[in-house]
Amino acid sequence: MDRKNKIEVCFTPATYDVFRNDEAIVVVVDILRATTAICSAFMNGAERIIPVGTLEEAKAYKELGFLVAAERDGIVKDFADFGNSPFNFTKERVEGKPIVYSTTNGTNTIMMAKDSYKVLIGAYLNISTISKYILSEQRDVLIFCAGWKNKFNLEDSLFAGALAQQVLEDSNFYTICDSALASIDLWKMAKPNLIGYIEKAAQRHRLKKNKLDDVLEFCHTQNLTNIIPVLEGNYLVPLKFN
């Protein structure tokens, strides 16, 4: 049988237009820290997440009484309840509640993909569930890395490689995408000592500088949840998938 579903990797929002495929499942990735935080929020019972692009929108929601997570360059905004450390989204705080969420790279990336067949939020926390979901759907897949201010970043690309490798084990999937191939090779290289490898990533230095690097290990822990955050209209909602 010919392999019929292709999988591709887009390294940054700046190249989304050339990869855009509205028939595809798009997996949005921002490992440090937005998509990891979103998965954590749903693990802890958040009802839905409202991604907003601008701080003005986030502020307006705050004034309406919403719980608001908002940061820029890793720093929590004054008006917000918290930033995007996954450790902020505790059960106590988020269970049963909607959360408004605005981050440097993550939320805009999610909204760019909104016309796709499906937008899923991917992180190591739910990587195998995402992979199983993709195989159950049998469609083209685009792994869309949030990157850093339109630049390639290591931590998202490594995740892309890890996920692409899992999916390509299915004989219905193929890739002729150089960025997917590069991601897989980087993943193979990094995998034996992932945290050690991530030491050199630019974002790791940014987080350390701001004393926000306590999340590194958690953000690279696989399979803590079988919930996939899915975009429905303008909201992210939790999809339990087994």
Place this chain on the structure above:
Amino acid sequence: MDRKNKIEVCFTPATYDVFRNDEAIVVVVDILRATTAICSAFMNGAERIIPVGTLEEAKAYKELGFLVAAERDGIVKDFADFGNSPFNFTKERVEGKPIVYSTTNGTNTIMMAKDSYKVLIGAYLNISTISKYILSEQRDVLIFCAGWKNKFNLEDSLFAGALAQQVLEDSNFYTICDSALASIDLWKMAKPNLIGYIEKAAQRHRLKKNKLDDVLEFCHTQNLTNIIPVLEGNYLVPLKFN
């Protein structure tokens, strides 16, 4: 001594704006095949190369009597004298002559960087000379990959890794650029069997399909020339550097 010159890698023209640094030396790379072909042309005595973006411009030059190299997606245009196989630029054809040159990704990439301190044309053919030139200048460096239609490609990124690694051996250079780090790791992985590694690159398949893959080995041969093609105004001219 603090390392004072940074080296960065831009994977595609789509992200040039976020890397743009007009004080830097920009090394433009399109290994398969434009920048390899340009180096070959100067090895064989071309007087200068006039890069043009559109086929209309190339055609207009042809009507004025210029020697014209023009291709799209690897296919030579009817009106042109030849395409962008480095084997086309023979001594017999090009010695002492100006050449007008338009290719899918390469020529537009060169012109995007024209306001930089210097624009150099890089290929394996002149990699060590480029590296020596960079070290003699002691300035920031941006390796600018032409990519494929605004996508990342393997062959240009591998070259970027090879060059970045050479330059970073000098204690005045540093990088905190994730794409430079990824390129270096991909280069380390590919280097022991470079032609074997390139087998999986998308462009390698495109060239094979069009029976243009006779150039693979030549395009990955190091240090055949000490000439660096340099942009001066609207022309590329040869700079001999020892």
